Amino acid sequence: MSAADPIRVVVIDDQELFVHGIRMLLESQPDLLVVGTALDGRSALALVEAEEPDVVLMDIRMPVLDGLTATRRITGGASAARADAPKVVVLTTFRQEEAVLRSVQEGASGFLTKDATPEQLLATVRAVHAGDAPPLPVGPIARRYALPSETRPAGEVLAALSPREREIYALVAKGLGNAEIAQAAFISDTTVKSHVRSILAKLELRSRTQIVVHAYENRIV
Numbered sequence: 001m002s003a004a005d006p007i008r009v010v011v012i013d014d015q016e017l018f019v020h021g022i023r024m025l026l027e028s029q030p031d032l033l034v035v036g037t038a039l040d041g042r043s044a045l046a047l048v049e050a051e052e053p054d055v056v057l058m059d060i061r062m063p064v065l066d067g068l069t070a071t072r073r074i075t076g077g078a079s080a081a082r083a084d085a086p087k088v089v090v091l092t093t094f095r096q097e098e099a100v101l102r103s104v105q106e107g108a109s110g111f112l113t114k115d116a117t118p119e120q121l122l123a124t125v126r127a128v129h130a131g132d133a134p135p136l137p138v139g140p141i142a143r144r145y146a147l148p149s150e151t152r153p154a155g156e157v158l159a160a161l162s163p164r165e166r167e168i169y170a171l172v173a174k175g176l177g178n179a180e181i182a183q184a185a186f187i188s189d190t191t192v193k194s195h196v197r198s199i200l201a202k203l204e205l206r207s208r209t210q211i212v213v214h215a216y217e218n219r220i221v
Contacts, residue, residue: 009032012057012062013059014039044070045070058089071107092114100141108209165195
């Protein structure tokens with residue numbers, strides 16, 4: 001996709017009125033294009049395969065196939081993530097925080113609560129597509145619900161990273177965006193993106209949101 005091409009989005013939710021409202025909002029933006037909608041997880045899989053979107057807005061609770069399972073099948077899951085998979089943003093309510101954490105572990109790149117503002121929705125779609133930090137941070141949820149893995153020293157957990165990458169990892173884990181990291185580390189946005197890509201590859205993670213969860217699970221933050 002060239003810089004001039006719109007971001008291709010699909011919307012998956014079993015509430016038709018909600019889907020219609022999101023579609024109208026997205027299509028009011030010249031850089032966003034809704035290429036399809038679906039009302040359940042199974043239909044979502046077929047839609048994603050047919051349309052190859054850049055971003056999927058996915059409800060967690062749906063009939064036929066739930067959003068968590070659909071997210072795992074679309075992304076390949078956290079442990080076997082497909083590089084060409086679209087970015088998934090799960091749609092949730094404030095009562096589903098543990099499900100948000102699970103969705104990130106299944107490969108989601110971000111989340112939105114259903115009472116989010118239109119500005120937050122648009123910013124989230126653009127941020128996850130660009131590989132930047134989404135406006136709603138997963139850190140507070142990870143702090144409450146992430147279960148620590150086998151305790152290992154931080155140096156061992158991050159052994160594959162260079163000293164500079166460990167510095168960037170720590171800043172990403174705090175929920176900072178690319179511009180904030182660039183300013184803090186005295187490097188360009190492009191260099192930040194390069195470091196983040198390298199960190200994801202070395203730690204076998206899919207998104208910067210997963211870096212945040214990884215840091216809490218390993219008690220690095």
